[in-house]
Amino acid sequence: MSISILGARVIDPSSGLDTITDLHLENGRIVALGAAPAGFNASRTIQADGLVAAPGLVDLDVSLREPGYSRKGNIASETRAAVAGGVTSLCCPPQTRPVLDTSAVAELVLDRAREAGNSKVYPIGALTKGLEGEQLAELVALRDTGCVAFGNGLKEIPNNRTLARALEYAATFDLTVVFHSQDRDLSHGGLAHEGAMASFLGLPGIPESAETVALSRNLLLVEQTGVRAHFTQITSARGARLIAQAQELGLPVTADVALYQLILTDEALRDFSSLYHVQPPLRTAADRDGLRAAVKSGVIQAISSHHQPHERDAKLAPFGATEPGISSVELLLPLAMTLVEDGLLDLPTLLARLTAGPAQALRLPAGELKVSGAADLVLFDPKASTVAGEQWLSRGENCPFIGHCLPSAVRYTLVDGHVCHEA
Amino acid sequence: MTPFDAKRPLQLNDQGQLRHFLSLDGLPRELLTEILDTADSFLEVGARAVKKVPLLRGKTVCNVFFENSTRTRTTFELAAQRLSADVISLNVSTSSTSKGETLFDTLRNLEAMAADMFVVRHSDSGAAHFIAEHVCPDVAVINGGDGRHAHPTQGMLDMLTIRRHKGSFENLSVAIVGDILHSRVARSDMLALKALGCPDIRVIGPKTLIPVGIEQYGVKVYTDLAEGLKDVDVVIMLRLQRERMAGGLLPSEGEFYRLFGLTTARLAGAKPDAIVMHPGPINRGVEIESAVADGQHSVILNQVTYGIAVRMAVLSMAMSGQNAQRLLDLENAL
Amino acid sequence: MSLPNPAELIRQMAVDLRAHLARRAIAEPRFIGIRTGGVWVAQALQQELADTSPLGTLDVSFYRDDFSQNGLHPQVRPSELPFEVEGQHLVLVDDVLMSGRTIRAALNELFDYGRPASVTLVCLLDLDAGELPIRPNVLGATLSLAAHERVKLTGPAPLALERQDLATASAL
Numbered sequence: 001m002s003i004s005i006l007g008a009r010v011i012d013p014s015s016g017l018d019t020i021t022d023l024h025l026e027n028g029r030i031v032a033l034g035a036a037p038a039g040f041n042a043s044r045t046i047q048a049d050g051l052v053a054a055p056g057l058v059d060l061d062v063s064l065r066e067p068g069y070s071r072k073g074n075i076a077s078e079t080r081a082a083v084a085g086g087v088t089s090l091c092c093p094p095q096t097r098p099v100l101d102t103s104a105v106a107e108l109v110l111d112r113a114r115e116a117g118n119s120k121v122y123p124i125g126a127l128t129k130g131l132e133g134e135q136l137a138e139l140v141a142l143r144d145t146g147c148v149a150f151g152n153g154l155k156e157i158p159n160n161r162t163l164a165r166a167l168e169y170a171a172t173f174d175l176t177v178v179f180h181s182q183d184r185d186l187s188h189g190g191l192a193h194e195g196a197m198a199s200f201l202g203l204p205g206i207p208e209s210a211e212t213v214a215l216s217r218n219l220l221l222v223e224q225t226g227v228r229a230h231f232t233q234i235t236s237a238r239g240a241r242l243i244a245q246a247q248e249l250g251l252p253v254t255a256d257v258a259l260y261q262l263i264l265t266d267e268a269l270r271d272f273s274s275l276y277h278v279q280p281p282l283r284t285a286a287d288r289d290g291l292r293a294a295v296k297s298g299v300i301q302a303i304s305s306h307h308q309p310h311e312r313d314a315k316l317a318p319f320g321a322t323e324p325g326i327s328s329v330e331l332l333l334p335l336a337m338t339l340v341e342d343g344l345l346d347l348p349t350l351l352a353r354l355t356a357g358p359a360q361a362l363r364l365p366a367g368e369l370k371v372s373g374a375a376d377l378v379l380f381d382p383k384a385s386t387v388a389g390e391q392w393l394s395r396g397e398n399c400p401f402i403g404h405c406l407p408s409a410v411r412y413t414l415v416d417g418h419v420c421h422e423a
Numbered sequence: 424m425t426p427f428d429a430k431r432p433l434q435l436n437d438q439g440q441l442r443h444f445l446s447l448d449g450l451p452r453e454l455l456t457e458i459l460d461t462a463d464s465f466l467e468v469g470a471r472a473v474k475k476v477p478l479l480r481g482k483t484v485c486n487v488f489f490e491n492s493t494r495t496r497t498t499f500e501l502a503a504q505r506l507s508a509d510v511i512s513l514n515v516s517t518s519s520t521s522k523g524e525t526l527f528d529t530l531r532n533l534e535a536m537a538a539d540m541f542v543v544r545h546s547d548s549g550a551a552h553f554i555a556e557h558v559c560p561d562v563a564v565i566n567g568g569d570g571r572h573a574h575p576t577q578g579m580l581d582m583l584t585i586r587r588h589k590g591s592f593e594n595l596s597v598a599i600v601g602d603i604l605h606s607r608v609a610r611s612d613m614l615a616l617k618a619l620g621c622p623d624i625r626v627i628g629p630k631t632l633i634p635v636g637i638e639q640y641g642v643k644v645y646t647d648l649a650e651g652l653k654d655v656d657v658v659i660m661l662r663l664q665r666e667r668m669a670g671g672l673l674p675s676e677g678e679f680y681r682l683f684g685l686t687t688a689r690l691a692g693a694k695p696d697a698i699v700m701h702p703g704p705i706n707r708g709v710e711i712e713s714a715v716a717d718g719q720h721s722v723i724l725n726q727v728t729y730g731i732a733v734r735m736a737v738l739s740m741a742m743s744g745q746n747a748q749r750l751l752d753l754e755n756a757l
Numbered sequence: 758m759s760l761p762n763p764a765e766l767i768r769q770m771a772v773d774l775r776a777h778l779a780r781r782a783i784a785e786p787r788f789i790g791i792r793t794g795g796v797w798v799a800q801a802l803q804q805e806l807a808d809t810s811p812l813g814t815l816d817v818s819f820y821r822d823d824f825s826q827n828g829l830h831p832q833v834r835p836s837e838l839p840f841e842v843e844g845q846h847l848v849l850v851d852d853v854l855m856s857g858r859t860i861r862a863a864l865n866e867l868f869d870y871g872r873p874a875s876v877t878l879v880c881l882l883d884l885d886a887g888e889l890p891i892r893p894n895v896l897g898a899t900l901s902l903a904a905h906e907r908v909k910l911t912g913p914a915p916l917a918l919e920r921q922d923l924a925t926a927s928a929l
Contacts (some may be wrong), residue, residue, distance in 0.1 A: 067445075196636025202447075202548035202571030202607060205635065271556075272549030316527050316557065319546035320570065440828070457831060464816065467835035473869035476819035478829070739819075743828030750826070 001043055001417060002026040004036060008048035008379060011350030012055060016361075023053060025375040028416035032052050033371055048153040048379055050120070051411060054351045055307055056088020056119075056376035058358040058367045060256050061232060061304040062329050064121070065395075067108060068097025073395035075109065075307040078329065079118035081394035083413040083421040085305070085332035087379035089359070089366035090119050093178075094126040095153035101126035101137040101423035106145040118420050120376070122148040122364055124178055127166050133157040136166055139175055149230065149362050151178030154213060154279060158184050171227035176362055178230045179218045183279055186210035191320055193235075193283040197266040201318065205280050208236045215239050219246045222253060230361050231255040233306060235280045237290020244299040254361035255299065257291050258306035262290075268400070274315045274322035275400040278306075292344055301357035303336060305329040308397020321322055327396030333378065334386040334406035341407045347382070375417035433555055434677045435744070437751055442744035443555045443564045444704045444737050446573035447614040455579070455618055461736035462729070463582050468505065471733060478739050479508035485538040486512040487530065489545040490569065493704060494565055495577075498727070499542045502734035511538070526550070527558055534559045540742060541565065548572035548607075561749070563741040565734075571607050576613030577702055580733040582619060584726050585657055588698050589622055592616065595625040598651050598693075599642075600683060601661030601710055602632045604672075608702045613640040627651035628683060631672040648683050655693045660685050660710050676709045685710040690720060760908065763916040766881055766897030767798065774879060774895045776850070786846040786877065789813035789838065791863050792908040794852030796883050801916060802850060809838035813838040815849075820862035836866065843871035853911040854880040857889035882908065882918075 005023040010033065012018075017033075024032040024040055031037055065073035067320035081262060082090055092109065094100035100109065105124050113121035125147035131134045139150055150170060157163040169179050187210040192198040194205025215231065222229040234240055234257050246253045260278070265285045268276040276282060294300040299406060310323025315322050328335065336354060339345050345353070359367025367375060386409045387400035434450070436442045441454065446644045468476055472678060484503040488496050496512060515529060530541065540563040543551050548570030555564040568574040582592075589595060597616055603609045605624050616624045619641060624642040635699060645651030652658065667673050685699065699711075699720045707713045716723060778786060787810060788803055788890030796814050802864060803812060818833045860878065867873060880893040882900050900908060907921045 038733075194635055196639050199604075199634035199636045199637060202569070202573070202610060204571075272552045274553075313525065315529075317525065317552045318545060318550035318569070320547040320549070321526070461829070461833050464819070464833045464835040467837070468819070471870055477865070478819050544836055705821065739829050743824065746825055747828050 002041060003044045003046065003414075003417065004040075004042035005046045005048050005379065008051045008053035008146040009400070010053045010369065011348050011351055013348050014055075014356040017369070017372065019423070020347055023377070024381055024418045025414070027167075028375055030369060030371055030373055030375050034286045037370040044414065045381070046199065050383065051379045052347070053369070053377055053379050054413065055355040055367050055369045056365060056378050056413060057086045057332055057354045059087045059304050059307070059329060059332060060302055060358045060362060061258070062092055062307040063086070063095075063309065063325075064092045064109070064169070065309060066096065066112060067105065071311040072314070075112040075121070076116040076118070077393065077395045078263055078309060079113060079116050079121065081330040082307075082389075083130075083415065084316065084330040084393050084410065084423075086380060086410045086413055087119050087201075088330060088376035088378065088413060088415045089122060089364060091122045091124050091148065091262040091362065093124050093153055094151060095131060099130050100124075100127050100147075101129050101131070101142070103138075103141050103145040106142055106147055110146050117415075117418070119415060120366070122146070124148065125150045126295050127152045127177060128157065128162075131155055133159065134162060136169060139170060143173065143175060148364060149176040149178050151180060151232070154180055154182075156182060156184040160221070164225060167221055167225040167227040171225050176228040176230055178232050179220055180232055181211050181214035182206070183214040184209045186213060190281070191277065192269055193266045193281045195237075195266060195284055197269055201269060202270065208238055208283065208287075209279065211236050211239045212242060215242050219251070219253070222246070223249070223251055228252045229254070232304070233258055233280055233288065234291065234294075234300060235261055235283050237287045240290050240294035240299060244294065247299060254301055256302035256304045256358065256361065257295060257300050259303050259332065260306070260328065261337070262288060262292050262295060262303070262339060272319045272399070273325070274317070274319055275398060277315075277319055277322050277324045278322040278326055292339075295353060296314040296344060296349070301353060302361050304358065305332050306320075309394045310398045311395070312397065315398050323402060325398065327394045328401065330393055331386070331388055331399070331401055331406065333380055333410055334388070334408050335401060337382070337408040338406065346400070352401045375414055376411060377414045379412040380410045382407050382408045386410075433552065436748035438747060440744035440747055441737070441740045442748055444575055444726045444741050445551045445555055445564065445566045447578050447611050447618065448573070450618065451473060452618050452620070455582070455615060456741065458489055458733065458736050459583050459586055461740060462579070462732040465505075465627050465732040465735040466729070468735075469728065475488065475505050477507045479503065479506035479742060481574055481610055482508045482742060483537060483541040484508045484540045484542065484738065485512050485533050486510065486542045486567070487533065488513065489515045489526070489543070489550070490568065492568070495544065499567060499734055500549050500636055502738055505731070506735055506738055508738075526554075526742045530554055530558045534562055538562060540738065542567045546570055559746065565741060565744045568607055571605050572610065574607040574611050574702075576730070576734050576737055577608050579737070580726060580730040581608075581612050581702070582615045582732055583657065584700060584722055585698075587729070588722055589656055591615060592619045592621040595621050595657065596655045597621055597626070597657040597659065597662065598625040598627055598655045599649070599659045600648065600685065602630045602663055602667060603637065603661070604634045605664070605667070606661050610689060612659060613642055617641050620747060625651050625655065628633045629673065632667070644682050647691055647694055647756055650672040652689060652692045656697055658690070658693060658697060658699050660705075662702065662704065663706060663710050667670040680709055683711065684708075687714050687718070690715055699724060702726070758834070758920040760900075760920060761898050763800070763897070763918060764882060767801045767805055767916075770879060770895055770897050771802055774802070774877075775806065775878065777894055781875070782792060783875065783877070785810065786815060786848045787811075787840050788848045788850060788868070789815055791849070791851045792816045792834065794881075794912070795850045796909065797916060798852050798879075799850035800913065802879065811839040815839065815863055815866060816861055817862040817866055818880075820866045821826065822858055822862065838870060840850050842867060845873050846875045846877070847873045847926065848877045848879055850879045852881045853908060854883045854891070855886050855895060857887045857891035860891050861889055861917045881910065884908070888917040
């Protein structure tokens with residue numbers, strides 16, 4: 001299949017390219033930028049005037065809910081939702097059922113992803129067996145099956161010695177460890193950020209120190225073991241500063257933030273709406289501003305959706321009895337464009353945080369547009385808008401942005417040169 | 424101004440009348456005063472031979488208590504009965520929900536059985552809001568206490584107690600003592616006092632029991648009981664639960680009593696005509712000395728009587744507001 | 758048609774009431790006014806009769822039969838009956854008798870206090886629009902109004918009658 005995409009503004013943050021030109025794709029690869037190669041016969045031509053062509057978005061945290069949580073979603077439905085949001089490569093976390101701690105489960109996920117034919121899936125394997133935090137999982141076997149990094153899901157490893165050894169083991173093989181920093185005991189029973197809003201609503205709080213204490217410990221162990229570390233789901237300004245300090249020391253540390261943490265604060269909880277029940281929790285406006293600054297400066301080089309689809313029942317109960325999570329991967333691009341609309345980032349920088357930044361953090365073969373590279377692209381209209389929820393592909397409707405009018409609209413998403421999504 | 428200026432259209436109908444009673448947050452002073460005035464009338468009813476009025480005759484009030492409470496449930500039952508309503512009380516810990524039926528389904532089933540009003544007590548903050556918003560928007564929901572968030576009828580009966588014994592709120596000094604962090608009563612009291620114009624509201628307790636951001640309620644924080652009780656007109660003592668020791672918030676009941684227990688000696692620092700209140704049940708020797716609980720300053724038993732009147736007021740106002748909204752909706756549909 | 762003068766009516770009502778009570782051999786009845794207009798009329802009547810016994814006030818808000826339609830009246834105030842109802846002869850006073858439902862509500866409420874020996878009904882005006890079989894024992898005057906008109910007693914001093922047009926919700 002050969003495709004010519006004519007007249008788009010092509011932006012490739014990794015190379016700094018930002019120009020109006022043509023793209024020619026063949027056999028799943030980009031064969032030319034600009035003039036078509038000799039003898040090139042496009043079987044399909046896309047007139048892309050007014051559209052932006054960027055590398056397909058790379059989302060480092062998308063829960064596909066398969067195996068094990070079929071009421072919430074499956075690989076086919078959630079990867080389909082992902083391409084609608086412009087995502088061509090995604091990482092799924094290990095907290096499936098069974099946990100992604102054996103090659104068999106990793107293979108299952110990769111097979112299903114291939115069958116679905118939507119975004120490419122790069123699994124994050126479990127660091128410990130069953131995510132129990134005690135015994136190491138077979139990291140090398142998992143790597144060989146296709147896991148690109150290792151983490152302990154949303155659960156802390158409470159035993160420091162176990163954690164240190166796990167990091168040392170991973171460092172032996174140059175494996176990246178993904179850290180989710182929330183101290184188990186400080187966050188115990190907590191439902192919301194420990195601040196004025198949670199106190200007013202009578203919700204048990206999770207103090208900022210739950211993140212910073214765990215983060216500090218993790219950073220010290222990273223320094224000691226030399227492991228490559230990616231810190232996911234940062235929620236506090238203080239946390240972002242700790243990451244910045246570690247980076248200044250020269251530690252191999254990268255970070256991402258959930259897109260909704262750059263937009264929402266704990267004010268959203270005011271009416272006890274379970275749609276805003278997330279873990280780790282939404283924090284204060286000052287934290288949001290600190291995170292935005294860190295994204296702008298590049299200390300946080302990746303923005304992810306932290307996609308967590310749920311069945312209706314999971315959210316249809318009093319706040320404390322609901323399951324945390326927002327389903328939003330299919331809005332990743334338009335929702336992220338609000339950051340450009342706000343004036344926080346210019347378009348190339350935003351795209352960097354959604355493509356090259358995440359790809360580089362986990363060393364994924366994605367996030368760039370170059371000749372002879374994979375034809376994973378998103379074409380979007382920056383002047384159009386998306387009414388969230390008009391069409392909804394994810395199994396999880398738990399998204400507080402449904403009904404909102406968001407800037408830009410994804411027109412085409414291509415994975416390996418196939419149009420997986422068209423609007 | 425209540426913190427976060429939370430307007431609660433959920434609780435009010437299009438004419439600003441009560442249709443649910445979920446929390447005191449955002450309710451205008453006039454409405455709170457109306458509740459107190461209506462309660463005064465019901466107190467008079469309670470003093471008669473026949474303590475019933477026919478206001479809710481033919482209506483069914485369901486008390487759905489997911490959290491055990493004999494006293495609150497009993498006063499709500501009495502209040503509904505004195506309004507001539509048919510009353511059903513469900514202690515859900517022993518029934519369908521423990522069989523796995525969700526809160527949502529339990530209440531929908533009750534609504535289908537033509538309940539006209541729910542009184543709900545639940546251990547999750549926000550439960551009453553959830554029910555009013557998502558489960559049965561046309562059935563009046565009265566919050567009998569949700570988690571740590573609110574206990575609005577207790578707040579109002581505390582205000583009625585203060586008004587009847589002290590007149591007005593204008594020059595009053597009120598102290599709330601104990602476990603503020605976990606107390607829905609404290610939160611409702613603070614909101615009510617602020618809305619009714621009390622200029623000096625104090626909370627007294629150790630830092631571990633005072634929530635972050637308490638300043639938003641417009642109160643002063645004291646960690647020393649003697650200092651906090653100086654010249655106050657009203658002392659509201661809160662219950663201390665055993666679990667607090669297990670959670671590492673306090674070392675022992677003994678130490679708490681020594682530092683924050685209301686004894687006759689400590690009370691002497693308040694105004695000579697100060698009144699002592701407690702939402703009950705009281706823990707003698709833990710937060711309050713027996714002599715004080717039974718003494719001449721104590722209005723704790725009166726609170727129970729006022730509680731029935733306040734609940735009668737709230738039940739009838741909410742039913743009235745729901746009826747009014749129904750009529751408005753019918754008119755608008757025409 | 759001009760409206761009567763309440764003071765004149767009350768003078769005649771006092772005479773009629775005295776006669777009625779004498780016929781029934783009722784010596785020391787207790788007066789109860791239905792808030793608010795009935796209370797004013799009762800006070801004026803007591804003054805005319807030189808009766809100094811304590812006056813009871815009744816608020817019938819909790820006994821009205823239109824709760825489902827009209828809800829709770831926002832200015833509910835407690836009823837106050839500073840005497841025993843049980844076995845007592847009562848004089849129940851209201852300003853304007855229209856459908857009769859207020860009187861029914863008042864009777865229901867009184868019986869929740871106790872069982873009176875008798876109830877004598879005194880009204881300043883009867884609009885002859887009864888929906889229930891209720892007649893006053895002592896009446897000031899009958900008045901016929903158009904469907905869109907109402908009459909209101911203002912007071913307490915001086916007592917005056919005011920006609921109101923529902924359509925414009927203003928005094929005519």
